[in-house]
Amino acid sequence: MSHKLDPEKISKSFATLDIHDYGDVLQCMRCGLCINACPTYRTDGVETETPRGRVAMIKAVIDGKIPADEEFIEHIYDCLNCQNCQTVCPAGVKAGELVLEARHRIEENRPQPALKKFMLNYAILSQPRLAKFMIPLKLYQKLGLQALIRKYDILKLISEDLKLMEALLPPLPPRPLSEELPEEIPAKGPEKGRVGFFLGCAMNLIFADVSRASIDNISRAGYRVIIPKEVQCCGTPNIAEGERTVYREMARNTIGLFGDKRVDAIVTDCAACGSELKAYREIFSKDSSISEKAKDFSSRVRDISEFLDRAIDNSLPFGPISRKVSFHDPCHLRHSQKLTAPQRNLLKRIPGLDYRELPDEGQCCGSAGIYNITHRERSMKILGAKIDSIDKTGAETIVSSNPGCLMQLMYGTRQWGKSWDVIHISQLVNRSLNSADQKK
Amino acid sequence: MNNLIISKLQESLGKSKVLSSGTELYCYSYDATPLVSFKPDAVVKAHNEEDIQKTLEFAASEGLPVTTRGSGTGLSGGSIPVDGGIVLLTTAMNRILELDADDLSITVEPGVITTAVHNAVEALDLFYPPDPGSMKVSTIGGNVAENAGGLRGLKYGITGDYVLSLDTYFIDGSKVRYGTKCVKDVAGYNVTKFLVGTEGTIGIFSKIVLKLVPKPKTKKTFLALYDDVIDACRTVSAIISRKVIPSTLELMDNVTINCVEDYAGIGLPRDVDALLLIETDGHPAVVEEDAAVIESACRENHARTLRTAKSLQEAEELFTARRMALSALARSKPTTILEDITVPRPAIPEIMSCIKEMASKYNIRIGTFGHAGDGNMHPTCLTDERDQDEIHRVHEAYQVIFDKAISLGGTISGEHGTGYAKSKYLPAMVGPKAIEVMKKIKATFDPDHRLNPGKIFPREER
Numbered sequence: 081m082s083h084k085l086d087p088e089k090i091s092k093s094f095a096t097l098d099i100h101d102y103g104d105v106l107q108c109m110r111c112g113l114c115i116n117a118c119p120t121y122r123t124d125g126v127e128t129e130t131p132r133g134r135v136a137m138i139k140a141v142i143d144g145k146i147p148a149d150e151e152f153i154e155h156i157y158d159c160l161n162c163q164n165c166q167t168v169c170p171a172g173v174k175a176g177e178l179v180l181e182a183r184h185r186i187e188e189n190r191p192q193p194a195l196k197k198f199m200l201n202y203a204i205l206s207q208p209r210l211a212k213f214m215i216p217l218k219l220y221q222k223l224g225l226q227a228l229i230r231k232y233d234i235l236k237l238i239s240e241d242l243k244l245m246e247a248l249l250p251p252l253p254p255r256p257l258s259e260e261l262p263e264e265i266p267a268k269g270p271e272k273g274r275v276g277f278f279l280g281c282a283m284n285l286i287f288a289d290v291s292r293a294s295i296d297n298i299s300r301a302g303y304r305v306i307i308p309k310e311v312q313c314c315g316t317p318n319i320a321e322g323e324r325t326v327y328r329e330m331a332r333n334t335i336g337l338f339g340d341k342r343v344d345a346i347v348t349d350c351a352a353c354g355s356e357l358k359a360y361r362e363i364f365s366k367d368s369s370i371s372e373k374a375k376d377f378s379s380r381v382r383d384i385s386e387f388l389d390r391a392i393d394n395s396l397p398f399g400p401i402s403r404k405v406s407f408h409d410p411c412h413l414r415h416s417q418k419l420t421a422p423q424r425n426l427l428k429r430i431p432g433l434d435y436r437e438l439p440d441e442g443q444c445c446g447s448a449g450i451y452n453i454t455h456r457e458r459s460m461k462i463l464g465a466k467i468d469s470i471d472k473t474g475a476e477t478i479v480s481s482n483p484g485c486l487m488q489l490m491y492g493t494r495q496w497g498k499s500w501d502v503i504h505i506s507q508l509v510n511r512s513l514n515s516a517d518q519k520k
Numbered sequence: 521m522n523n524l525i526i527s528k529l530q531e532s533l534g535k536s537k538v539l540s541s542g543t544e545l546y547c548y549s550y551d552a553t554p555l556v557s558f559k560p561d562a563v564v565k566a567h568n569e570e571d572i573q574k575t576l577e578f579a580a581s582e583g584l585p586v587t588t589r590g591s592g593t594g595l596s597g598g599s600i601p602v603d604g605g606i607v608l609l610t611t612a613m614n615r616i617l618e619l620d621a622d623d624l625s626i627t628v629e630p631g632v633i634t635t636a637v638h639n640a641v642e643a644l645d646l647f648y649p650p651d652p653g654s655m656k657v658s659t660i661g662g663n664v665a666e667n668a669g670g671l672r673g674l675k676y677g678i679t680g681d682y683v684l685s686l687d688t689y690f691i692d693g694s695k696v697r698y699g700t701k702c703v704k705d706v707a708g709y710n711v712t713k714f715l716v717g718t719e720g721t722i723g724i725f726s727k728i729v730l731k732l733v734p735k736p737k738t739k740k741t742f743l744a745l746y747d748d749v750i751d752a753c754r755t756v757s758a759i760i761s762r763k764v765i766p767s768t769l770e771l772m773d774n775v776t777i778n779c780v781e782d783y784a785g786i787g788l789p790r791d792v793d794a795l796l797l798i799e800t801d802g803h804p805a806v807v808e809e810d811a812a813v814i815e816s817a818c819r820e821n822h823a824r825t826l827r828t829a830k831s832l833q834e835a836e837e838l839f840t841a842r843r844m845a846l847s848a849l850a851r852s853k854p855t856t857i858l859e860d861i862t863v864p865r866p867a868i869p870e871i872m873s874c875i876k877e878m879a880s881k882y883n884i885r886i887g888t889f890g891h892a893g894d895g896n897m898h899p900t901c902l903t904d905e906r907d908q909d910e911i912h913r914v915h916e917a918y919q920v921i922f923d924k925a926i927s928l929g930g931t932i933s934g935e936h937g938t939g940y941a942k943s944k945y946l947p948a949m950v951g952p953k954a955i956e957v958m959k960k961i962k963a964t965f966d967p968d969h970r971l972n973p974g975k976i977f978p979r980e981e982r
Contacts, residue, residue: 106854106855106904106905107850107851107854108850109552109554109846109847109850109855109856110550110551110552110592111552111593111654111846111847111850112551112552112591112592112593112654112657113593113654113656113657113844113847115591115657116591116633116656116657125565125611125612126539126544126547126565127544127547127548127592128539128543128544128547133547136546136547136550137543137546137547140546145546146542146543146546147542149543151541151543152543155543169847170780170783170784170844170847170848170850170851171783171847171848171849171850171851172782172783172851
């Protein structure tokens, strides 16, 4: 197999791109209202790094006006897929989704590095398998690094990236959470219903304490929590990298897994997982063998804030926390799931909590999956702007609800020498519920 | 442009400031104007005045055209390099240089975003009224070049009414400052006022001083709903003839309302034929007096309902929704062609009838919204560029609408400029002598026609 890129082959694959599924490329009237919302325009200040520019470039490739060459591909991969552009577009152009579709066409038609294939087609299929790569940590990092070198050929950046990868990872739990939890945890008090908990890979392997708190919150709200052990990755990394075959396989498995459990809701405390799980209904909408099940599955998926804000009623009091708090909206929550109210409602229900809105709301933190590794320099500029906007609030605690954002914000906090702490909303809610308990 | 010329340009400015790949050039071939696209030969991202000067000197030595560009949100093709050459980006020159709260002025570089000026001055209880629909993205440099209007035009005027002084580069690389921070300044010709609205064909602004006014103490916002758009138009004339000038008087027809509601979802009624968004601002006592007049004018002209915004937030939502109108209209069809006719206010019902008639005669779909209060209407055709026959009918319909606007004492463009897209309609609008005068002025500043060529003046070959 040749390892050279064949722009003509990629261009041809774009010709059949069903643009009507993506808010129609033609629908973009190039008004430019999206450009300042885009993190890469803010860092680079050029049209090729805007949603409007990316839509124009994709259309130009379809029309044969520009080649699908390395430069075009670079601009398509520079997108963080935060989807802020979709939130602000009055014409309903789905620039972010169009970029993902373009990546899919590109990946199908260019040689794939063996290690990337290994990670996306094999390793990701099972969480125990993924866990093995995390022990020892160094091996995991080496794998990530190798994947990086092969994919992006950026030897000059190796040492800096290695440093960053090490710095990004918080202290890891000794064992994955899935190994410590039972399959079912009963509701505390009278049972109001059954909740399936989707334990995402990063939560399981890195933020075990967070999901422990999430599960405790759900159980205290009066729900039996069912935690299927054979759960696979939601597929976000695959979709982001344009891989769709393994993605569909994993999604089918997940739909089947929860379909058997008779649950009222499927809750996750990872915004990225939540957004992907909610997207299954769309992805499978044209596949009659599973479309109904996918629709049923996705309609039950709830982000942890979305669920808790409704599930916690007056019988479960919040205890006071006197702190100045800001919420950083994960893009997968705000732009993909269009959720802004539940997380704020939840925080404002905590007595004594002084909620401060972040200026420049809706801006990405620069984490974006592994964007902070693959596009380190730009990611750090975006993070710097986020740290500045946090600084303006005087917040003592930054709350978020996505593992990527948490790692990025924790890193930024250390790097910029800030004193605020960074935690997941489940942890803050759990603390509040605990402090109410102690008062009794 | 050959590689040698590009590398000379890079040598002069630094590599990072020059964009020249095919993909990059493609991305500077368009702005927000439909159906117009021309690629430049190079793009220069100016960071300071020196960069502008070097670019102009380089262009002069190579005989290249230069086209200035801000955020590329123009609607008449003003920033599109019709003859190729260099696109000069001013977006990186985005510093607010001075905010003089004692003498009520702000000095900015051309790349400052319009909203950034609003935010900066309103924090000090000051007010910069011009608010074009694209204000969250558009640059002040572009606003001055196009003499941009906006929603508050009827009471507060437009960009040009706030420009005190301009530092301007001409095509030969020379720089002149016209105007001062003084409100009164009649030294020599008023070149400052002349430069405003020259659409990048006379000079390139590097520093802009804008006049500020005190922020109005209070405001009141109304939403009036109508079963017939003509009644809404009559209301506009009725309010003005009663000698009340609201700060905003905006119209949206049914097609526009539905597209905006599809995006914003703020509960606009989908079944009405038209709505008026009306705001009056100023001293509380005056606002109350004006509000009473506005209410009676609405009721006498058969408004179905009239409601007041309950909070600032609700008012802001309505305004944001209105600003989204053009882009929201784009959601229903692939191509959106809008126009910018303006007529004297008593003629609004008549031009509206004409628009409706033409939509039905030529079998096309037109959504109309606009700054009815200053007679500036945006009939917007929702069409498909791939349907040549329909595009042809659209142009025919617009020709009739333009002729009608002119015959009513109106103009072909209220705020978007002539640019490339409307240049062929200009002679009918102003007559041959005026074209001749404008051409003489242009030749004085730019004898070789290298600064933003192909704009304003129609070309035979098209």
